[in-house]
Amino acid sequence: MSTLQSQTALGLLGRDFLGLMDYSPEEIRYLIDLAIELKSKNKAGEVYQPLKGKTLGMIFEKSSTRTRVSFEVGMYQLGGHAMFLSRNDLQIGRGETIHDTAQTLSRYLDGIMIRTFAHKTVIDLARYATVPVINGLTDFAHPCQALADYMTVLEHKGKLEGLKIAYIGDGNNMVHSLMIGAAKLGMHMAVASPEGYMPDQEIQASSREYAAASGGSLLVTTDPKEAIADADVIYTDVWASMGFEEEQKVREKAFANYQVNEELTAYAKKDYVFLHCLPAHRGEEVSAGVIDGPNSIIFDEAENRLHAQKAIMAALMS
Template sequence: MTPAPFTPHPAMPGRSLLTMRNHPPDAIRAVLELAMRLRATRDAGWPPMLAGRVVALIFERPSTRTRVSFASGIARLGGTSMVLSSSDLQLGRGETVEDTAKVLGRMVDAVVLRTGPHATLEELDRHAGVPVVNGLTYEHHPCQALADAQTLLERFGDLAGLPVTYLGDGNNVCVSLMIVGALTGMRVTAACPPGFAPDPETVAWADAVARERGGAARVVEDPREAVAGARALYTDTWVSMGDEGSEGERRAVFAPYRIDDALMDAAAPDAVALHCLPAHAGDEITYEVLHGPRSAVWDQAENRMHAQAALLAHILPPPR
């Protein structure tokens, strides 16, 4: 089986991905389908779908999986990437995002940005003139959610109606999971302590969109209630970048939401554990679950490469 011939989804070429809320469900499904095909043919080598394409990867925040998966996926598809930090660019010396965007847009075919405020990403997109991909902002992490959906699709064969539970901080990872869950018809439950739930507007949007496809989205406080019948239990670090000052308080608040063997046993018999990494074994997930037979975490991490390569192939098809 080979990924070629390949026809990009008509809604994707030249489009940025800041959040998946701006893309139709069938376009997201097309990206996932190509990602599955790329994974299946990884050892045989991928066709040069990005030959002649140059992608700038800008990381204003630390990264392992986003950085390596994009660079590796681009290379495997025959493209070229350049990894840049703020200190590598004049952004670090006060050049505006607008000016930086206008320059980059004349030299590269796409820009991936990992930053803090979502507004920074939006400004880059307004002025670049080429597709911009969200490599993470405080509000959204769509590339992670694509890999999450691919992993669940591989494990369970269908996403429509699939019960998935996210436990812990209703952060950017939780928000993006709810969005991709809505677009693919999952039933996503977020179990969060008071004060840490995702934005109510996002939850309401996700629930309305998901219900059109046999899914749902909701937030509860009780982790046991949330995992009943779930086929995937998903968590993220309790102390994200910028939260270090409240580390002790957050550990106490989130302790009941730890994914351990007992919580896994309360879910569906075939339930898997997910984590976007980096993990802190003993905090949000136990070492035994993270590295045990019910973990899908390492497939999930690898799928970052396949999902992002597929995304870029749809966004940057060969010139006609």
């Protein structure tokens, strides 16, 4: 049975995709395997359109390059149509409730993707919508990116279980999703962040519980060298995420010793792979020599947003 044919057995049809915490290790790995299969079909020129005649509404309260383009192209490749909706296009921007917006859009659409600030907005939208809701990013989580990240690691390393991933930088939405994913997939994750910028304590606790069940582990430290030691995968993100730009100067001082550069990566395994969710600020969180170097797979990672999100939409909406 192919990956495509086995989705019914997992019961993913009609589900929301709000975060990796809501998905079992088997379901996460299924979506990764499905993404790889859909990518293979695409590269071979094989047409696969399980969403023909279906429409995805895409609500953007935060701007985007990769999220918008990858969802639009992905929906097109799956045979469906994607509709861009900015805050200014919706009555929600003028005070309509999430309840009324969700109920109304559910009468027109087959799925909703939202990229917004507050995580509660996504939760409330999913609570009242009667079609699948996909979290395209909130200030708390970025599950679509994390799924694409682990897909990329699997392609390059041939496995996930037992690998060590080191994240250096801000304890933000990106690291939250990476921590949950690593813990459920049996990986060893180490996070290095300055005091005051650590990942959420509840996410840390949940990740340790999942890691105990999967054979993985989690280390959270303020020491980048400790975190990156013998890492198979190195990950970083901007120091000031979208919505925190006014803190840029303060954060530059706090993160001065957390740049991923040639000196720091020397502590990792020689065949490490480097990931960054982009956009990147060369010379800040990462040196040009690392992000543009031979260990960097950032554009494979960026491409895989398309395939990972196609897997999510196909599994939930077809």
